[in-house]
Amino acid sequence: MLQPDKTSDNELRFTFASNSMAARAMLHTAISGLRYLDLSDEDSGTIELVLAEAVNNIVEHAYPTNPNGMIRLQITPMENGLLCALSDNGCPMPVGVMTKEHRASLNCDVENLPEGGFGLFLINGLTHGLSYTRKGDMNQLSFLIPVTLPQLNKQFGETIEMPQRCRKRSSPRTD
Amino acid sequence: MSLDTETRSDALIVTANMERIDAAIAIQFKDDMRAATEGGHTRVVLDLKNVSFIDSSGLGAVVAAMKLLAPKQELELAGLTQIVEKVFRLTRMDRVFTIHENSDAAFEDIVHSS
Numbered sequence: 492m493l494q495p496d497k498t499s500d501n502e503l504r505f506t507f508a509s510n511s512m513a514a515r516a517m518l519h520t521a522i523s524g525l526r527y528l529d530l531s532d533e534d535s536g537t538i539e540l541v542l543a544e545a546v547n548n549i550v551e552h553a554y555p556t557n558p559n560g561m562i563r564l565q566i567t568p569m570e571n572g573l574l575c576a577l578s579d580n581g582c583p584m585p586v587g588v589m590t591k592e593h594r595a596s597l598n599c600d601v602e603n604l605p606e607g608g609f610g611l612f613l614i615n616g617l618t619h620g621l622s623y624t625r626k627g628d629m630n631q632l633s634f635l636i637p638v639t640l641p642q643l644n645k646q647f648g649e650t651i652e653m654p655q656r657c658r659k660r661s662s663p664r665t666d
Numbered sequence: 667m668s669l670d671t672e673t674r675s676d677a678l679i680v681t682a683n684m685e686r687i688d689a690a691i692a693i694q695f696k697d698d699m700r701a702a703t704e705g706g707h708t709r710v711v712l713d714l715k716n717v718s719f720i721d722s723s724g725l726g727a728v729v730a731a732m733k734l735l736a737p738k739q740e741l742e743l744a745g746l747t748q749i750v751e752k753v754f755r756l757t758r759m760d761r762v763f764t765i766h767e768n769s770d771a772a773f774e775d776i777v778h779s780s
Contacts, residue, residue, distance in 0.1 A: 511688065511690035514690070515686070532748060533748065533752075536719075536748055536749040536752065537752075539719065539749070540719075540721060540753065543688060543689075543721045544721055547689050547721065547722070601732065601733055601736040601737065602733060602736065602737075604729055604732075604733060604762065605726075605729070606726040606729045606733075608722075609725055609757045610722040612757065613722060613753070613757065616756055617756075
């Protein structure tokens with residue numbers, strides 16, 4: 492299972508309830524919290540999609556009847572992408588769900604087209620190192636979303652000189 | 667309303683007004699689509715230009731809408747934005763739907779007489 496570097500202090504952590512509205516709010520906050528990384532629109536979209544699918548999976552399988560179950564998400568920006576770890580104490584993931592390639596066969600009549608099962612396929616295709624374990628009464632899911640992080644090499648608290656952008660403002664903000 | 671409709675050359679254009687078609691809204695979207703497309707138009711063009719995010723639940727709802735209309739009616743798509751286009755492409759659903767760059771393009775080969 493992928494582990495973050497223990498000296499990292501730039502991780503984002505969220506705890507939220509197992510329902511789709513809470514998931515939306517968390518995603519909004521998470522994407523906003525990652526903006527300092529200067530992600531491209533495409534990468535930002537990929538991250539949002541992967542996290543949405545992973546959380547949908549937990550809501551559906553771990554908390555099928557409980558909209559107030561606890562889900563925890565930790566995102567650690569690393570050199571090669573975002574390391575994401577999700578945990579919950581809901582029902583165990585059904586055996587085989589995490590390993591099956593849910594790629595829909597589309598060579599069929601319209602009436603037989605699948606309406607589901609795409610979520611895991613998307614997660615598999617957009618992440619590395621997808622791993623699920625059950626520890627006691629907890630589910631743990633982790634994966635890396637490979638994205639380019641141009642801002643990552645800056646360490647917090649290291650620079651002494653005041654950055655140019657912080658010097659006296661010439662005009663007020665317009666946001 | 668979450669879906670606006672207009673007719674054009676005997677086709678129905680349904681414009682989705684929501685920013686996201688995701689797990690929170692997928693079931694409602696399916697129901698709204700069913701109501702909006704009850705008119706029996708042979709061609710239904712779903713304009714997704716306002717939709718900036720779709721997940722697999724939303725994709726499933728769009729597929730369900732298409733299945734409901736088939737075989738007598740066809741559901742086409744228009745105005746796919748970045749993430750939406752990516753989801754349809756990665757799942758290969760872009761091969762199942764006729765997709766137009768925008769809803770005008772869906773009518774380009776129809777000659778209008780003034």
